[in-house]
Structure formats: C-alpha cells, structure tokens
Amino acid sequence: MEQVICVEDLKREFVSKKGLLRREKKVVKAVDGISFDVKRGEIFGLLGQNGAGKTTTIKMLTTLLAPTSGKCEVLGYKAFGEEKKIRSRINFIFGGEMGVYRRLSARDNLRYFSNLYLIPKKKQDERIDKILELVNLKDRADDLAETYSKGMIQRLQIARGLINDPEILFMDEPTVGLDPVGARMLRDIIRRLKEDGKTVLLTTHNLAEVEELCDRLVIINKGKVIAKGTPQSIKGSYASLEDSYVELVKGVSA
C-alpha cells in the first residue's frame, strides 16, 4: 500500500523565556524524535496524554508549523518547503466549535468554503449535496448553524473538512464532548470516509474508539513514541487497549 505520511526522527522544540526578567530560556521538546508512517486508506490513531505532542505533530503534518529537524513528508512532499503541493490535497478538523460560521446555514458555510478552495461554481452544488448527505445534515442544511446541536456542529465541521475532497483528513479529537449517539454517528462517518478511499489520521483520548476504528496507531509520551502497531498488537495479553495503554504510560513515567 502506498505511504501517504512519512515521519522520521521528527523534532519540534519551543523556546520560551522565564524568570522575573525573562532572561532565562526554557526549551520544551514538544516532539522529540518520533517516527511513523501512514498508508493510503488507513484510519490511523495518534494517542498520548495531555501535552504528549499530538497537536504539535498534527500542526507540522498539516503544514502549519515548521519542524525543528527530521523528516515530515505528506503525499511524498515536504510538509515544510513544499507545502503548496500538499495543502489542496489535505484538510483538518479540530474538535470543539471553531471553524464554522454560526450565523450561516450549513449549506452557506459549505458554499463559502468551496469558494475559498476555488471549487468551480458548477461543481459546488453537487459536491455540497453529497457531503451533506454523508454527514447526515441534509434535512437541516438550510437552518442557521446557531440552531444546531453540538453533534450537528461537529458534523458540519467534518463537512467543511471534506469540501476540497481531501485525500487525507486530520482530525484532532473529533468526538470530544459528544453524547454516545453523536459519537457513534461520527465514527460511522469516519468509517464511510475510509470506504471512500480516504486516509484519516485522528487523535482521541477514547481508547474504545481507537480499538473500534483504527487500523494502526502510535502512542507518544513526552514527545517520544512509546508504542506502535495495530490495536490488537498493542493490546497484547491485556483485557483492553485501555489497560495496555495505562501500563505503557505508567512504565515510562515511573
């Protein structure tokens, strides 16, 4: 299978000033030499405790943040240096309620983002209808987003993330704050994206979700990879992936 993400010994440091006179430098190694790859069509999980370096990694992969060093390639191009070749072919969704206009309907939100991506007017209606259908928003497509539930807003965010028909969709905690029904609907959508041939890289703190959805995953802790493989291989002889995860994280923190 074709590799669409390749990360090797990737590092990102942040330097901040501390102390009363802000003369002391503090270096945070947010991502400290991680390596993994993602193949086309996979649902790939990026897991780790708060502050492990997940968002920093996603920002580098989505061309929003420059690495300090290491290899960070997406669709065969350098995420920093060749970002123009990547941007039109990927998209990302961050959990929470940012990224859509609440004073517009779902349809108008999607028209707006279609225009930003320079999607020809002729193609827009067909694509928007198809996406609204996929995320189960067709019935409410013309109501203002401010009247939507949290789950509907989250689905509208996914719709926004699909507007450029991306080959890779990055999702940072897509089911955060959703009730069980809403979260399940979202997982169904993610599975349908895979059936459609898309690659999905997601972060989540929900281990059952990872077990259910992900083909492979990597667990990072303090910027370093502590485990990678299929949910089954990481679970090993533990009763659940969660048990195995807790032991792994405890092991490196001891």
Ligand SMILES: Nc1ncnc2c1ncn2[C@@H]1O[C@H](COP(=O)(O)OP(=O)(O)OP(=O)(O)O)[C@@H](O)[C@H]1O
């Ligand atoms: N702009 C920044 N300046 C300084 N430190 C930063 C910056 N961005 C992130 N960090 C630090 O880098 C480390 C990794 O942060 P990151 O947001 O990548 O973690 P995360 O795994 O996404 O966490 P969470 O699950 O809480 O979202 C943390 O220690 C964080 O404080």
